[in-house]
Amino acid sequence: MTMNLDEVLATFFVECRELRGEIETLLLHLESVPDDADAINGLFRAAHTIKGSAGLFGLEGMVAFTHAMESLLDAVRGGQVAVDGEMFALLLESCDHVGELADHAEARPEAPLEPSVQNRGEGLEQRLRAYIGGKAVAVKPASADVEHQPADTASDGGGDWHLSLRFDRDILKYGMEPLSFIRYLGTLGRINHLITLLDGIPSVEEMDPECCYLGFEISLNSEADKETLAGVFDFARTGSVIRILPPHSKVSDYIELIQALDPDNGVRLGEILIASGALTRSELDEGLRTQREMEQPPEGRHEPLGEILTEQRLAPKETVDAALAKQKEIRELKVRESQYVRVQADKLDHLINLVGELVIAGASAHLLARQSRQTRVAEATSLVSSLVEDIRDSALRLRMVEIGDTFNRFRRVVHDVSQELGKGIDLEITGADTELDKTVVEKISDPIMHLVRNAMDHGIEPVDIRRARGKPERGTVRLNAYHDSGSIVIEVGDDGGGLDRDKIYAKAIERDIIAPGQNLSDHEIANLIFEPGFSTADQVTNLSGRGVGMDVVKRNITALRGSVDIDSRQGLGSTVYIRLPLTLAIIDGFLVRVGDTFFVVPLDMVVECIELSRRDGEGDESGYINLRDEALPYLRLRDIFREQGRRGRRENIVVVQHAGAKAGLVVDELQGEFQTVIKPLGKVFSKLQGISGSTILGSGEVALILDVPGLVQRTLNRMAKVPAHYSHGIH
Numbered sequence: 001m002t003m004n005l006d007e008v009l010a011t012f013f014v015e016c017r018e019l020r021g022e023i024e025t026l027l028l029h030l031e032s033v034p035d036d037a038d039a040i041n042g043l044f045r046a047a048h049t050i051k052g053s054a055g056l057f058g059l060e061g062m063v064a065f066t067h068a069m070e071s072l073l074d075a076v077r078g079g080q081v082a083v084d085g086e087m088f089a090l091l092l093e094s095c096d097h098v099g100e101l102a103d104h105a106e107a108r109p110e111a112p113l114e115p116s117v118q119n120r121g122e123g124l125e126q127r128l129r130a131y132i133g134g135k136a137v138a139v140k141p142a143s144a145d146v147e148h149q150p151a152d153t154a155s156d157g158g159g160d161w162h163l164s165l166r167f168d169r170d171i172l173k174y175g176m177e178p179l180s181f182i183r184y185l186g187t188l189g190r191i192n193h194l195i196t197l198l199d200g201i202p203s204v205e206e207m208d209p210e211c212c213y214l215g216f217e218i219s220l221n222s223e224a225d226k227e228t229l230a231g232v233f234d235f236a237r238t239g240s241v242i243r244i245l246p247p248h249s250k251v252s253d254y255i256e257l258i259q260a261l262d263p264d265n266g267v268r269l270g271e272i273l274i275a276s277g278a279l280t281r282s283e284l285d286e287g288l289r290t291q292r293e294m295e296q297p298p299e300g301r302h303e304p305l306g307e308i309l310t311e312q313r314l315a316p317k318e319t320v321d322a323a324l325a326k327q328k329e330i331r332e333l334k335v336r337e338s339q340y341v342r343v344q345a346d347k348l349d350h351l352i353n354l355v356g357e358l359v360i361a362g363a364s365a366h367l368l369a370r371q372s373r374q375t376r377v378a379e380a381t382s383l384v385s386s387l388v389e390d391i392r393d394s395a396l397r398l399r400m401v402e403i404g405d406t407f408n409r410f411r412r413v414v415h416d417v418s419q420e421l422g423k424g425i426d427l428e429i430t431g432a433d434t435e436l437d438k439t440v441v442e443k444i445s446d447p448i449m450h451l452v453r454n455a456m457d458h459g460i461e462p463v464d465i466r467r468a469r470g471k472p473e474r475g476t477v478r479l480n481a482y483h484d485s486g487s488i489v490i491e492v493g494d495d496g497g498g499l500d501r502d503k504i505y506a507k508a509i510e511r512d513i514i515a516p517g518q519n520l521s522d523h524e525i526a527n528l529i530f531e532p533g534f535s536t537a538d539q540v541t542n543l544s545g546r547g548v549g550m551d552v553v554k555r556n557i558t559a560l561r562g563s564v565d566i567d568s569r570q571g572l573g574s575t576v577y578i579r580l581p582l583t584l585a586i587i588d589g590f591l592v593r594v595g596d597t598f599f600v601v602p603l604d605m606v607v608e609c610i611e612l613s614r615r616d617g618e619g620d621e622s623g624y625i626n627l628r629d630e631a632l633p634y635l636r637l638r639d640i641f642r643e644q645g646r647r648g649r650r651e652n653i654v655v656v657q658h659a660g661a662k663a664g665l666v667v668d669e670l671q672g673e674f675q676t677v678i679k680p681l682g683k684v685f686s687k688l689q690g691i692s693g694s695t696i697l698g699s700g701e702v703a704l705i706l707d708v709p710g711l712v713q714r715t716l717n718r719m720a721k722v723p724a725h726y727s728h729g730i731h
Contacts, residue, residue, distance in 0.1 A: 022042070022046050023047065044077055069128060090128065101121070160221050163185070167215075173210050182194070192219040196214055197214065359392060362381075363385075388675075403435070424473055425474065426476050431480045436582050444560070451492040489579050497573070499568040505520070505525055507534065586675065587602055589673070596646065597643055598701060600674060600705045602706075602708060609653070610627070611652055635666065637706075678705060679693060690706065691707055
């Protein structure tokens with residue numbers, strides 16, 4: 001399928017954002033490990049790739065700016081410039097400016113830059129060049145990844161150069177012909193050998209006639225210098241990889257070339273050596289002929305080709321060993337690649353929706369089978385239901401992603417905010433491999449951002465206070481994630497001063513959130529910070545003090561069917577616990593009936609079901625029973641939702657648990673387990689409390705999904721006898 005220019009440009013902007021993220025991550029890593037050569041080289045490659053791709057699309061402003069970044073990074077990796085804190089800050093600002101340029105080019109490509117953005121870019125570019133003595137090196141247009149060898153290997157006196165060419169597969173689509181580069185090489189000298197590598201050609205069914213699948217290995221006799229030969233490929237797209245080895249190159253140069261070979265060039269030892277220029281086709285044929293002659297009957301075993309090439313001095317042992325290592329690496333890479341398939345996110349969403357409809361249809365068929373009282377039909381539908389459940393679980397796992405990528409984005413936030421506040425703060429990440437639904441990950445980033453910034457501003461004390469308290473001068477913000485009872489728990493903690501109980505209590509009275517003299521536990525007082533408009537900041541700053549943020553955090557998390565709680569110890573720090581469902585699409589539920597209405601309780605929150613033998617307290621919204629010498633508070637759903645329908649012969653209690661707290665829900669009838677496809681209630685019912693969604697039963701009726709965290713909290717509030725104006729129960 002051929003992509004038009006708009007699609008290709010859109011792909012460039014996506015790649016540009018990914019590369020910016022890579023630059024940011026590497027810079028933050030280098031700040032703590034400034035001598036990491038791999039990270040420095042990674043920074044240079046990322047800046048070079050952005051520059052080359054931007055040049056292809058005529059984004060001259062981005063090309064010029066990223067060239068200044070690239071020049072500084074080249075000087076750093078060459079040892080001409082030492083890294084320092086000021087340089088890190090400058091490169092981070094430059095990374096942000098590249099993002100501004102990309103956003104502008106994507107949204108308003110024809111409009112000029114705003115003066116403030118233009119001036120900021122010019123100032124940053126001057127500061128970048130100041131590090132390398134103000135040198136302004138001419139910018140080359142979209143050059144390929146030409147890897148230069150050290151100056152002492154260059155040769156101006158003629159000889160055979162070795163060129164390894166791997167053009168980008170889409171080079172033909174951009175109006176460039178690979179053979180034209182080779183023909184031009186012929187004007188600079190004599191091409192002694194040219195080997196065309198065919199290993200990258202796919203099957204006929206997979207082949208795109210507009211793509212270039214060929215690789216070339218060229219032996220060129222020329223008196224041109226390396227700069228001239230490299231200039232031939234200036235207009236090759238950035239995705240191309242051009243490597244040039246001067247005449248009389250060392251064995252180590254060929255080893256380096258072997259290690260850098262594209263895995264698409266196959267896994268045969270001889271082809272790897274030919275591709276690197278360490279072996280000619282005739283030398284390989286000679287080695288293979290010797291191998292056949294040395295065949296050991298009757299098993300027909302061959303002596304390893306690498307040993308034959310070494311013994312006959314057709315190739316140095318070092319290059320053969322490097323080729324064997326590369327061969328093993330390619331095989332392992334191909335095995336790993338065969339395990340993954342890229343799928344667009346919208347296709348996964350469509351699959352989840354179809355599976356949801358399949359669950360509903362399966363439930364309907366199972367219900368009809370039970371009503372028909374035909375045993376064989378019921379058994380068949382039961383088997384189908386089991387398979388549908390497996391398909392559902394497999395489909396949901398496809399959309400599960402690790403939360404580590406989201407956590408890592410906050411390294412930059414912690415770095416910038418700590419600089420702004422003048423505090424030394426480190427970010428500690430654990431549980432990065434914990435998985436949850438991709439849609440949940442996308443929606444949880446902003447609430448975590450609020451909590452992280454709040455922990456740094458309010459939680460971590462200034463250095464002098466920490467020193468006086470005997471704490472390390474650098475504070476720590478912690479991000480942790482783990483699974484618990486079918487949910488994911490995300491912790492945002494700090495080792496700061498904790499919450500000031502008295503100050504929060506006084507501010508809550510001042511804001512009429514609680515009544516004077518009201519008796520609250522430390523835990524309840526801490527959770528007052530999530531009330532709308534609540535703030536204890538003495539002054540308004542860029543980070544806090546405006547009375548917004550924490551209530552928004554709670555609202556956004558509640559919208560995801562989650563809950564938020566806080567634990568704080570004065571002088572030791574605070575930890576906010578966010579509890580979220582693993583997925584927003586399909587859950588296992590427990591179906592119950594109250595009057596004429598069906599309700600679904602999330603199955604992972606159900607502990608047990610017991611019969612309510614006494615009917616005393618009828619009409620009250622809550623009561624208590626003795627459950628194995630434990631006082632269990634319960635709520636009557638009939639009274640809460642004002643259900644007037646028929647009553648059951650006996651009442652049952654569904655014991656539920658959330659965040660370590662238990663409560664009972666009194667219902668008329670237990671219907672059993674039920675696969676639940678969650679349907680949103682819509683904006684009209686967005687304020688409805690006690691209900692988190694709806695689903696469709698096999699009979700076509702609608703069942704309401706209970707908000708168990710809200711109901712549990714209601715029972716806890718009743719136990720503590722909290723006045724109604726503070727209780728956030730159901731009205």
